[in-house]
Amino acid sequence: MNFLYLAMLIPIFGIFYAAFTSYLKYRQHRAMLDVLKVYADKGEAPPQEVLAALSKSHCLxxxxxxxxxxxxxxxxxxxxxxxxxxxxxxxxxxxxxxxxxxxxxxxxxxxxxxxxxxxxxxxxxxxxxxxxxxxxxx
Known part of the structure; x- marks a missing residue:
């Protein structure tokens, strides 16, 4: 019966891992929006280099x-x-x-x-x- 309790740890770990990666992705998107907000407050369009860097997918x-x-x-x-x-x-x-x-x-x-x-x-x-x-x- 102890094996079943151990087997339940894997899905629980997966849930916490998914929540953590979602939180990191949220922080990444929020940082991107903050960069764009700086340019919007100045009333200028962001340079193409900045837009290209922000649109790149950061994937391992x-x-x-x-x-x-x-x-x-x-x-x-x-x-x-x-x-x-x-x-x-x-x-x-x-x-x-x-x-x-x-x-x-x-x-x-x-x-x-x-x-x-x-x-x-x-x-x-x-x-x-x-x-x-x-x-x-x-």
Whole structure:
């Protein structure tokens, strides 16, 4: 039963991580607006260099490897790279294994955990197919 409490820490950590990154993104956008407000108070248009720097997306992903899926105004959406799907394979394999252990590891079958384990396994297989397909494509 202690494993189930430990397994609950992962989603809770994910919630706090998502909240923290959202807060950082909010601060970044607020700082951008403050820069534009300075130019608006002066009554001048910001230089193109400032606008270009502010419109740049600050992302840790490497272009072509793990680029975020965004729609550019001048073209089709960028496709996620194979590294994104390989990381999803690992993530969903761990989740499927954890829920499979919770379902069958205690000696009795717990069907809700079994359903989640099969679902996580199916998503892991989908991510594996995408990762292999994108790796071969290059």
């Amino acid at each position: 992903a490497e272009p072509g490897l793990n680029a975020p899926s965004t729609v550019t105004p001048s073209g089709p959406p960028k496709v996620q790279g194979p590294m994104h799907y390989w990381s999803l394979v690992g993530l969903f394999a761990v989740f499927a294994g954890g829920f499979a252990y919770a379902a069958w590891g205690t000696g009795e079958v717990m069907y809700p955990f079994a359903i989640v384990a099969f679902t996580m396994g199916a998503v892991g297989v989908w991510a594996l197919i995408m990762a292999i397909g994108l790796s071969v494509k290059k």
